[in-house]
Amino acid sequence: MGKINIQEKFALFSEEWTPKIIAESNGQLVKIAKGSGELVWHKHDNEDELFIVFKGHLTLKLRDQNIELAPGEMYVVPKGVEHCPVAEPDTHFLMVEPASTAHTGELQSEVTVAAEDQEWI
Amino acid sequence: MGKINIQEKFALFSEEWTPKIIAESNGQLVKIAKGSGELVWHKHDNEDELFIVFKGHLTLKLRDQNIELAPGEMYVVPKGVEHCPVAEPDTHFLMVEPASTAHTGELQSEVTVAAEDQEWI
Known part of the structure; x- marks a missing residue:
């Protein structure tokens, strides 16, 4: 790589709350995402x-x-800590998390992106 | 935290090639460092x-x-890949690596900062 x-x-995508994988390191994935408005309350046990925020403003409730x-x-x-991300329009952020991390934790919501649908870009 | x-x-430090720890996540440490000139060839088995570079220019030879x-x-x-970081003056960069990672790998050099001397800021 x-x-x-x-x-x-x-610049390669426009979907919101749909993390894209850009790198892997020590079993953890580096993902980037765009957000606007509120996602859902969830946690990762x-x-x-x-x-890390790159553009806009992200509130982690x-x-x-x-x-x-x-x-x-x-x-x-x-x-284990419940959180709900809320973003100003066109907020860009990066995440680092283990490959095992589910998008919205134990919660299955209509906004949930399954691990197998999280694509590399 | x-x-x-x-x-x-x-802004809290000026030493070069002396990583400072700013966060921990999943057993990995997030470190920031400033560099100028060449460090040493080393690897982490x-x-x-x-x-991630924030300022300046970093060449990973x-x-x-x-x-x-x-x-x-x-x-x-x-x-396992040998590398030698070379930086323009006042280059700022961030690293994410397991807490077990030795500064210059198996190499003990006069520039090596021991794990116990890598401080949190």
Whole structure:
């Protein structure tokens, strides 16, 4: 695999809340996604989920606080912690999480993208 | 742990080739470092090493090619692959790697920073 230009990868898709895989490292996948509005409340029982925002504004609603992320800011949602991502229009962010991580955790929602449908770009 | 502003973390230190830990996720550490000039040839037998450049220009010299990384570009050095990082003055980059990863792999050099000396900021 060659080098990866993150902005060029963001230009390859427009779907929201549909993570695209851009790299793998030590069994973890690096994914990028675009978001707008609210996803759903969910948690990952066994996986921490690292977020870095590249454009826009991402709020990670937790049950006891809101984490507000501007470009250049990151946060790790610890395993087992319920969260609900909310994004300003055209927010771009990157995630690092184990390959085993389900999109919306144990929750099966109409917005859920199954692992087998998460594509490499 | 709260949110992390990556630029604010870079402002906290000036040492070169001295990774600082800013987060942990799934047993992997997120580190940031500044570099200038050439580090040393080394490899990590058991760990992939993910690099994202934030400022400047980082060349990852491999035995068979050079990977040239500008801001917003990333690369994963696969486990076992010899590499030598070379940076323009005041280059800033982020790494994600397992907590077990030794700074310069099996090589003990005068530039090596021992794991116990890699500090959280």
